[in-house]
Amino acid sequence: MSKTKIFQTYRFSRTNKKIENRTVLAAMTNKQSHENGIISDDEIKWLLMRAKGGFGIITTAATNVSKEAKAWSGEFGVYDDFHIPNLKKLTSAIHQTKSLIFAQLFHGGMKSPQRITGYIPLSASELNCNESATGKTKKASCIDIKKIINDFTMSAVRCHEAGFNGIELHAAHGYLISQFLGKKTNLRYDNWGGSLKKRAKLLVEILRSIKKHTPESFIIGVRISPEIEQLGIELNDSIKLVGILKNEVIDFIHLSCWDVFAKSGPSIRNQRTFTEIIIDSYKNLPTIISTGNIWSSLDAHNLLKQGADLVGVGRVAIGHPNWAYNISNLNYNPQRPPFSINELEKANLNRTFISYMKNWNNFVKE
């Protein structure tokens, strides 16, 4: 493998869209936007700085597809046409750089607090839920499911209209789509629960509907978590899910590993990383992005050696907006957190984002 592979251009096989290099800014919620869901200039500035810093792909924070899908205050939304003008400001600024821009579409499900949305949180089943005034989620009815599919679809259509190059469906981290995927959160016995195929039906129907309503050139991918114990998402099922997604013909699958170098979890005896296991399971997969605990050039190169096509990063790009540009230096090993408030302000984080980052262990120097 060439040591400079990370700087080679890359093409998605379905849409044939070109990426300038193999680096991806992973989605990061930053709470910098307006309460009506309009993306703020602060959030645009934060993303633009990373695009100027050389990332091949910029992914926005998770953005809610309906009012009831919202999980945090300060989250920008794509659930109404009135969001489009400011989203166009974002995409036209990013298109002045060489980066592609993707929106991460999401529904919080049982993690969408009623105090924020005004609605009882929806999920695959009736589950105990601290975010609900009743202490329980509402089990999604067939009408709710139809609306969820429509909300994701219309949001993707709006993203296309607003100038995004594509979308990433957030099917990871315990939000609504993963609540349908998980054996412990999806207790249904109808078309939408039971076997993995049925638990994955919501995700598949959303994908099919988005593909039907957006042009073929619009990039479509899915982010998954290989394992989430509390939800009953197990590696063996995730491997099968990748097979299901491969058959749907999408552009990419994004593995959210948290640590790309960790060996597989307790559900399978195997000494390989998640990325290796998933890549070794199929030929001709869609593009694989993998993310988690990458800091140095060496880390990035080692992830490419595992077989990932693209390298995703989160936290390192908060403190180091030019990370993608800097890894042209093969010895690049940037400063780790904690970062001072001054350093974070210089990296275009506003006050709200900086105080949010105080929740992340030892990230902000007090």
Ligand SMILES: Cc1cc2nc3c(=O)[nH]c(=O)nc-3n(C[C@H](O)[C@H](O)[C@H](O)COP(=O)(O)O)c2cc1C
């Ligand atoms: C502040 C913050 C916000 C995040 N928000 C999201 C999000 O909106 N959607 C998502 O899929 N992952 C989110 N993540 C997870 C990151 O995308 C990434 O997978 C994780 O931070 C691990 O990568 P890292 O070790 O490079 O930071 C967030 C992470 C951080 C630090």
